[in-house]
Amino acid sequence: MDKRVTVLLPNARRQNVSVTANMTLLEILETACAKHGYDSDEHCLKFHNKVVSLTQQFRFSGLPNNCVLEMEPTEKRRVLSSVVVCVQLSDGSREQGDFSPNDTVWQVVQKLCETQVLGYESPIIVYMRSEVIGQEKMQETTLKSLGILEGRAMMRLIDKKPEELKTQANVYKPPEVKPKSRADDDDQPSTSRSAMAAGGHGGGGFSLTSNMIKSLKRTAPDEQATAANDKAEPSGKAETEKEPEPQAAPKYDWGSGSGYSLAHRQQRQNQLESNEGEDNPGRPPPVVNVIGPRQAVLFSLDETKKQADDLPDSFFDLTVNDLKMVLRDLKRTSTGDDDAPLLTAKLRELERQKTMLAKLNQYKDCVLRIQFPDRFVLQGIFKPHEQLAKVEEFVRQFLAQPGEQFHLFTIPPKKVLPSSETLLELNFVPNAIVHFGFLKDGLNAINNRFVQEQYMGQLTSEEGAHYAVQKYRLTRAASPEANR
Template sequence: MEKRVTILMPNGRRQNVGVKPDMTLLEILETASGKHGFDSDEHCLKFHNKELSLTQQFRFSGLPNNCVLEMETTEKRRTLSNVLVCIQLTDGTRKQGEFTPGSSVWHVVQQLCSEQIEAYASPIIIYMRSEVVGVERMQQTTLKSLGIIEGRAIMRLVDKKPEELKTQANVYKPPSEAKSKAADADDQPSTSRSAIGGAGGGGFALTNDMLKSLKRSAPAEKSSGEKTDAAVEAEKSAEAEQPKYDWGSSSGYTLHKSKKDDQNEDDDDEDEEENAGRPPPVVNIIGPRNAILFSLDAANRHNDDLPDSFFDLTVNDLKMVLRDLKRTASGTEDAPLLTANLRELNRQTAMLAKLNQYKDCVLRIQFPDRNVLQGIFKPHEFLAKVEEFVRGFLATPSEEFQLFTIPPKKVLPPTETLLELNCVPNAVLHFAFVEDRLNAETNCFLQDKYLTQLTSEEGALFAVQKYRIHKASVSSS
């Protein structure tokens, strides 16, 4: 269906403008202004008396089809200033520079990536969801036509054929076998309108057959009798909130800590079978707080292929979905209104419970060169202690830096504790110098003597697991 908007001009006339999803509001304004002889730099677009940003594309503006926009005169003439453009290459490196909005995309690429563009057979610039394919299109496309007229913007430069961009990756559907008409009649649900769609955005619908299977399984659960108090407590502990980053259970080398003496021998046998022929990973402690340094580039990540049966929907899956939906509905509808004092009391209670549960927290500080520094801290320590710990490993410790979390980027104040910053039990912090010039010019953030003592990512996970088991054994004794 053709999309268009109606512009109510200052002279009282109406102008219909055909739009495309990747068309910017600035292009719509210029098209309407050009047909009636108005200067687009002296006017703006409003929707329901709210001024619209001309830099956004129509698909992201939230405007409905066939909407009516008002074109009004601005108080100050719109002037174009230099914009900061950053281009990200396929290897992750970024190059940036200042350009005028009238500069072509090809001029920007030549100025920032002149060496890399020579090796590209089919260069493509991707901004937002707009794709500028080929050198000719880049020469014809300006930054202003992409909606880049102020502030800063980032683009991606890739080397792909245009037809490869239309291919969706990681999608596989095995061919279904031909079934007889009788089998199709038996397997077909009663009515298509009986589906309860959109189970909380779960990606499937609950049909009558699924609900019948749930009802059949319900009497069997009731006949088994009521749950004992121990079973209820076990279920509550199983539904406890999981840590943000579960590093302790991700190592390829497994350690177990049994709580019962009669299970120690069985756990030892399982450890020997699981770790048979696999030596423990090498761990290099390079400083206090069990400091470990490893690189994300050298990490070997294995993505195991899941069997097709993993994606089959079972009755237990449906039970879990319905349970989560009921819990969400009861939490939003039946939740009482809380005052500011009660919300603060709940927050303090949650912090005390977390402080009682976790005696240590593991922090990972990721540097722009993809090196990660790992250390162990106490929940009540201030972030200033973490900054002091990081400064001891820097090649230039005199430079000012900051630690932040993403997304969105939030610079952490050094006067708050790790518990208040929600860094317990685990957290990943990012490192950056206060001066952007140092982040671009500095090739080595850490001292060379520490870069020669790298530990594998598996070794870092193994060190955390071993430390926690050691602390648990000491506290129990």
């Protein structure tokens, strides 16, 4: 659909400007000024009597289609100032420098990363969601045309063919619509269809009404009444009924803890043995290479290829069990903290300590993943009461430059973690992901690697990293000595 905005000029005339998603508001102002002889540096744009930023692209400005923008003179002439441009390369390193908004993108690339761009067949600069493809296009595109007028800007320089950009992970491909057979319609429960009809939405969306809740209360049996009826039933009748199929436990559980009760040890041991003895000829076992203490494994995020399975339309249909869970959540919300008294600072601190003690009792260890700028991830298992300094010692023995000072931080926003606090105080139990960075500015990795080269040949798949955690926790739960 064509998009346009209407600019109301100071002489009360209107000018329609056709816009695109990547067009900046400055370009809209310059287009209107050029057709009526105004100086764009002496005017600004307003929407609902508020000055809009000219550096924004139209897709991120929040302005609706066919909106009316008022052009008014500014108090003083707009002066272009130098901007700081940072270019991130494909290996994760960054280069930055000062430029004028009138400089071209090619001048930025030549100044910051001239040696790297020589080896690229098709260099592409990505800024926001704008793509400047090829040397000729970079020479024609200025920083001002991208909306970079002041402050700082971040770009990415990649080497890809233009047609490969359409196959990125953020490009959505709708699944093919499969014809729905009559048999599938008959298999759907009647309550699911009635719930969809009451909601008035298709494809999984629904809205709760009072009639749906009343119907759900009538159809959903009470758990206590069901348990009482089961005890009162004769043994012969119970044998004729079909036993429900047990739910299969997930093989890999990134969020499961290590605090298991004694009553479930045998069950955990049986689950571990069944997972290890599972015969699946169509799928190879996960690759697990332990490279150091604390069950350390190293894997790369670039080698992980996750493909989303196309789900059938019946997956998004509501069932009775789905509505049961919705009703349960509504009950919890209605009986929540609406009428709870306000807590003082001392009571809040007491609640926080209770939560920490509960975690300490439930989880005997926590899994920590340290992600490097080159997208390699180091995984280790620690105790909740250990300080972050232990994690730093663990990371240092794998670094290619162990003598350099570094820090660990979480994002977003960036928060540098203190070495003196424990993992429990940092809320890293049962698992967490932290990032690695050198303290010295401009210090890069050796041969684009932060981890020693000897560990590059002992990589583990991401699935293997999940499997290693699950196996470790199940082994601890099954061993009485490990829990003492």
